[in-house]
Amino acid sequence: MAIESLQRDGFLTTRLDEVIKWARKNSLWPMPMGISCCAIEMMATASPRFDISRFGSEVMRFTPRQCDVMIVAGTVNYKMARVVRKIYDQMPEPKWVISMGACASSGGMFRSYAVVQGIDQFIPVDVFVAGCPPRPENLLHALMDLQKKIQGEASMGRGRGLPIYIPENPEPAIKAQPA
Amino acid sequence: MNNGQILDKLKGRYPESIIGSDEFRGDLTVNVRKDDIVRVGEFLRSDPDLSFDLIVDACGVDMYRPEERFEVVYNIYSLKNKRYIRLKVRVGEEDPTVPTVTGVWPGANWHERETWDMFGIKFAGHPDLRRLYMPEEFEHHPLRKDFPLMGIPDSLPLPRR
Numbered sequence: 587m588a589i590e591s592l593q594r595d596g597f598l599t600t601r602l603d604e605v606i607k608w609a610r611k612n613s614l615w616p617m618p619m620g621i622s623c624c625a626i627e628m629m630a631t632a633s634p635r636f637d638i639s640r641f642g643s644e645v646m647r648f649t650p651r652q653c654d655v656m657i658v659a660g661t662v663n664y665k666m667a668r669v670v671r672k673i674y675d676q677m678p679e680p681k682w683v684i685s686m687g688a689c690a691s692s693g694g695m696f697r698s699y700a701v702v703q704g705i706d707q708f709i710p711v712d713v714f715v716a717g718c719p720p721r722p723e724n725l726l727h728a729l730m731d732l733q734k735k736i737q738g739e740a741s742m743g744r745g746r747g748l749p750i751y752i753p754e755n756p757e758p759a760i761k762a763q764p765a
Numbered sequence: 766m767n768n769g770q771i772l773d774k775l776k777g778r779y780p781e782s783i784i785g786s787d788e789f790r791g792d793l794t795v796n797v798r799k800d801d802i803v804r805v806g807e808f809l810r811s812d813p814d815l816s817f818d819l820i821v822d823a824c825g826v827d828m829y830r831p832e833e834r835f836e837v838v839y840n841i842y843s844l845k846n847k848r849y850i851r852l853k854v855r856v857g858e859e860d861p862t863v864p865t866v867t868g869v870w871p872g873a874n875w876h877e878r879e880t881w882d883m884f885g886i887k888f889a890g891h892p893d894l895r896r897l898y899m900p901e902e903f904e905h906h907p908l909r910k911d912f913p914l915m916g917i918p919d920s921l922p923l924p925r926r
Contacts, residue, residue, distance in 0.1 A: 664900065664921040664923065665898075665899075665900055667923055668924055671924035672924075697914070697915070698914065698915070699907055699912070699913070699914065699916025699917075699921075700898075700899075700907070700916075702923065707923055707926070708923045708924045708926050709924075709926065710926065
C-alpha cells in the first residue's frame with residue numbers, strides 16, 4: 587500500500603520510529619566473537635553459498651566500535667568471560683547479542699569448573715541458537731528472528747539492562763483502535 | 766644403549782637416589798628421591814652416552830592416599846639414542862614442594878607451571894611460578910581429586926551483568 591502511494595504520489599507517510607527500526611534491522615553489522623568451532627560455521631555463513639549479505643550483515647568488523655550485534659560463537663570460559671564482557675561494553679548502543687551454539691548458550695558438553703554455563707550469566711542475550719555447531723541456516727534464522735525483534739520493539743529510550751525475550755505469539759506493535 | 770644399560774649407569778652413579786625402577790613394554794621408569802631429582806636429571810642430560818636432552822612432558826598425579834599423595838612425572842627423550850625415560854618423584858601433601866628442573870631442561874618451565882596450577886605442587890627455585898591456565902587470583906587446584914567437578918561456587922568471579 588505504501589509502495590503504491592510512493593509510485594502514485596511520489597511520497598509516503600509512516601512513523602519515524604518504523605523507518606529507524608527498518609534501517610537498523612537491515613544493516614546489523616556483526617562483531618564475530620569466534621572463540622571455537624562455531625566460528626567455522628559462522629565463517630561459512632559469510633561465504634557466498636549461504637551469503638549473510640542477503641540480510642545486510644556481511645560487514646564483519648573486528649573492532650567493537652563499529653558493530654551492532656555480537657555473535658558469540660564458541661565456548662566461553664571464566665577467563666574469557668571478562669574479555670567478552672569488555673568487548674560488549676565497547677560496542678555502541680543500540681546493540682544485540684546472538685548466543686551461537688550449545689557451548690555459548692549453556693556450556694554445552696563442557697560441564698566443568700572452567701566453562702561458564704551460559705553467557706546470559708554476564709551479558710544480555712537476545713537470541714539463542716541451538717546446535718553443536720549450528721548449521722549456517724540456523725544462524726541465519728537467528729538473524730531473521732533478531733530482525734523481527736528489532737522491528738517489533740521501540741527504537742529509542744529502551745534500557746538494555748534486561749534481555750527481551752520473544753514470546754511465542756508476539757503482540758503486534760500497533761494495536762487496532764476500536765471504532 | 767638399551768634400558769638395562771641406562772639403568773645400570775644411573776644406579777652406578779647415584780645408587781642412593783634411585784628408589785626403584787620398572788619396565789613396561791620397553792619403557793623405562795625410574796623412581797627418584799625427591800631431593801635428588803636435579804642432580805639425576807643433570808647427569809642424564811649431560812652424560813655424553815645418555816644425552817637425555819629433551820623434556821617431553823612434566824605433569825602431576827594425585828594418588829589421593831594418606832602418605833606421599835602426589836607424584837610428579839617427567840618424560841625425557843634422548844635425541845641421540847632415540848629413547849625415552851620416565852622419572853617419577855613422590856611428594857607429600859603437607860609440604861608439596863619439589864626442586865625445579867628448569868635449570869636442567871628449560872622446557873620444563875611451563876610444564877611445572879601447569880603442575881602448580883592444577884595440583885598445587887610447588888617447584889622450589891622456579892623462575893616464574895605463576896598459574897598457567899586459571900586466573901591469577903584463583904585459590905584452588907582443579908585436578909586434585911577432592912576438587913568438585915563443577916568447581917567451588919563464587920571462586921571464579923564473572924563480570925557483572
